[in-house]
Amino acid sequence: MKDKKVNLNDILEKISELEARIDKIAPIGKKDLPPKKDQIKDIKENIEEWSKKFPSVDIEFELAKMLDWLKANNKRKKDYKAFFRNWLRKTSNSMEVNKEEGNHSYVFGCNAKECETETSTYKDMYFFCEECGKEKEIIKIKKN
Numbered sequence: 573m574k575d576k577k578v579n580l581n582d583i584l585e586k587i588s589e590l591e592a593r594i595d596k597i598a599p600i601g602k603k604d605l606p607p608k609k610d611q612i613k614d615i616k617e618n619i620e621e622w623s624k625k626f627p628s629v630d631i632e633f634e635l636a637k638m639l640d641w642l643k644a645n646n647k648r649k650k651d652y653k654a655f656f657r658n659w660l661r662k663t664s665n666s667m668e669v670n671k672e673e674g675n676h677s678y679v680f681g682c683n684a685k686e687c688e689t690e691t692s693t694y695k696d697m698y699f700f701c702e703e704c705g706k707e708k709e710i711i712k713i714k715k716n
């Protein structure tokens with residue numbers, strides 16, 4: 573009986589620990605955020621601050637894009653600043669990936685045939701081979 577009591581206390585303690593952790597991760601309802609209009613206004617008034625945090629991103633353009641996306645997908649957010657921050661992080665990450673792609677050259681050729689090759693920094697290019705009568709494929713990727 574005594575053991576059971578101890579176990580229950582352990583469980584209760586674990587639950588309150590867990591609740592504290594959840595509250596830390598997602599403090600929903602802790603503070604009331606201003607309405608969407610005011611949150612967006614706040615972002616617009618601090619474009620320069622955002623630019624400092626994300627120097628490679630066109631903040632105003634991305635804000636317009638995000639608002640279009642929200643409208644098109646009929647989405648509402650509680651914290652627009654947090655959503656915008658994630659949005660910019662994603663944008664800036666995908667820009668890094670594109671930069672890396674620009675560091676490569678793609679050699680287009682005809683498999684197993686000794687036709688002339690074409691080289692491009694874009695992988696979505698279309699090269700037609702007159703000799704084979706078909707589209708050339710990427711046969712090699714070079715680092716620039």
Ligand SMILES: [Zn+2]
Nearest residue numbers: 682687701704
């Ligand atoms: Zn060919």
